Amino acid sequence: MDQEMARKWLSNTGDLVVEHIDKPNGRVRLYYLSTLADASIVYNELIPKLRLLPLETVGIDEVEKQLGVASSNRVYEVQEAVSRMIHNAIYVHVEGAAFGLAIPSDGTVGRSIQAPEVESVVLGPQIAFVEELNVNLCIIRKYMPTTHLFHERLVAGTEIPVDISVLYLENIVDPENVNTVRQRIQELNVDSHLDSSILAQYITDNERSLFPTLQQTERPDRVIHGLRQGQVAILVEGSPFVLLGPTTLLQFFQSPDDYYLRWVLATFNRIMRMFAMILSLLLTPVYVATLTYHYEMIPADLLLSLAQSRSRVPFPPLWEALLMEIIIELLREAGARLPTKVGQTIGIVGGIVIGQAIVQAGFTSNILIIIVALGALSSFIAPSYMIGSTIRVIRFPMILLAGLLGAMGIVAGFSFLASHLLRQTSLGRPYMYPLYPVRFEDWKDGFIRAPLSSLWLRFKFFNPQQKKRFNREQGQMKKDIDE
Template sequence: MASDVIRDWFSHTADLIVEHVDEQEGRVRIYFLSSMADNKVVYTKVLPELRQLDLQNATISEVENRLGVPASQRISRQEQVINQLLKGAIYIHVSGAPYGLAIPASGVATRNLQRPEIETNVLGPQVAFVEDLDMNLSIIRKYLASPQLFHEQLWVGKSVPQEVAILYMEGTANPEHVQTIRQRIQDLEVDGLVEVNILAQYIADNEITVFPTLLQTERPDRVSSALRKGQVAILMQGSPFVLLGPTALIHFFESPDDYYFRWSIATFNRVLRVSAMIASLLFTPLYVAALTFHYEMIPADLLLSLAQSRARVPFPPLFEALMMEIIIELLREAGARLPTKVGQTIGIVGGIVIGQASVQAGFTSNILIIIVALGALSSFIAPSYVIGSTIRVIRFPIILMAGLLGLIGIMMAVSFLISHLLRLTSLGRPYLSPLYPVRLIDWKNSFIRAPFAFLAKRLEFFQNGKPYRYNKQRARQIHNFDEDE
């Protein structure tokens, strides 16, 4: 690649540095971006080593041998040179040589490994991904030190190319799923992407639905577990999250803690999460429907208490419920956007003060405050933040239907929701599996978490190439230590 091409391509930027190793001839040159590469590598290692050569007659092979950098790459195409410079590499050009050398010397500061902030857990590893793709790949390699872990590199974006990595276990992942993800990423026509969650919206089976069809996670242990199951992982440079697919709705209510606890505790937690999702959707709509149309459903003692609680409330139940739900959402959004300590104070103090003041002023009843609080609490119990937000959004149209048509409106809204979920897919796989189509064998590691001895067979949802994870009979054997031996 001609040196003038590099200058022309980066003529608009002031951080392109060109060093002439042989100052008189200018035969050997070093190119790097001062904002991306580590200057110490250039001036304390590369330049002193090159100046030990006979630069007037040195070949590119001699330069390569003199530097002795194992990670150096031979590149000759223009796009390769540009990509390497933008990644923080040093490019060495020798006039007349058929190729140049790219030496990694990234000097960009990266965030150190920290505890997960969004997907917290009680047991298990306490580490989360960062924004550096190579570091994230190394973390996954430490969890899955196997030659069967395949890594494919793709580029997304025309104006701002961004590196994307596809990871999967060869022989375990379904080749159709891998090909689907690969093809959808390659077919993207975008200027550039900032984050992997934006990529998820582009390659999703349905872009209109409010439900996420690819699972986002910041936990390496969850990614390694998903890869062993047969899922495909998508990573992107600059993103601390990883996409997993294909994904069913029930997977958003699974937590890595389910495998660190005993199976009975894990099963209880999963059932609790699913029940909390249903309760979050229906608590407030049932309150609105009962007080608006169906007084006869309320027991007499409870009806008297409700009448006393609503004696001073001038608004109909529908308006009252929507007002409180919107207030809860405002407090949640304010707590998420403010600094951590201030956000926690706003969430706690704001909820108590506004709730108590609303009851005393006669804007709402005590019972509705309890119901709305339970609904909001139930939506936060989901391990995935995205599915929790989805549940909170869906609750509003169900409340509206309850206020307009009562229980009939709730049934219509729920029926529409179920029909929508039945049509959803994730990489072509049914989103409601194992409920539809019915796969009872997948229940042992979806709605419940059976003991490990019963999890020898992989889930049919992923259609793995290897149906069994380990020998089922040997896993059930109990190996006791004989003290007499």
């Protein structure tokens, strides 16, 4: 491959560097992209080693031996050489040789490993994934030093190929789940992927649904727990989030911290999250429906307080509630998009100032301010950002139904929501498990978190090859001996 051909294939890129050995038209040339490869390897290792050889007489075999390059690094086609260079390699070309050498290198700057920011950690490892695929694989390998951990590398994207890694424990996972993931990725016919979130939308069972059917996490302990249960992990180059599937709706309200706490505390936290989800969906719609159609349901003392609070409000309860919900969403979005310190100020000060000003201006009542704030706060309790966002969106049609049909509208909304969830699947498996189909034995790690000694069976939802996580009888015998 000569210099003109290299520039032709790389579209005359400005970061292509060509090093000649010994003389301007030297017999050995080194090609690399200065923005990707580590130049110190070229000048501190490769060139000094090559200068020790009589380059005008030796062949490619002697160069290969001198550099200590494996035969797997041989490159026979120009296209392959360019592809290796785009993926950080340094290409060594010997004039007249049948093949060249691609030496791996990485001069890119990556983010250092830090604590999770989206999924906060109370107890457990203070470590999160980064944007580099190999670093993420290293993290998982470090915490799972087992030969049963299988790694399949796939490529997706016709114009801009992106590396995708599929991980699973081959002695536990259901092969059908692996085949489903592999088939959906291989059948993709798109130009490129930029993130695991985009990939999740392509391979999900129902892309029109608001509910996520694949877990996204930046926490290695959640991924390791999922792999041990029989889930399949999908890692994408350039994304700090890992996909886990199949999954159920209940798993979006579970946190890895649940397994670090005592079972009573973990169970209490899970029940609180379920209660918060229902509260977030029902609180504002019930307020609207009650004030619009069902005054008789309100106690007399509370009705008097409501009447006094709404005496200056010119809007009906429906428009009043929608106005406040929209303001809350505007504050939330502004706080998320602004820099961290400014965003916190907007969220706290803006909420207090705007809320007080709206009440004084007579646009809303104090009671609705409290209700909307509680509903918004409840939606943030979910450990998963995706499911929290889904709950906030669903709250708007529920408010509209409550304002138009009253209690019947709320019942109709919940009926439609239940029928939709019962039809959903995750990689072909029922999304509402263990509620549908009913499996009471799996409730001990669903709605509640039973003592760890009781979780000796893996979740049947994943159809694992090994049903038992540990031998319960031997564990009990050991405990009796120790006592």
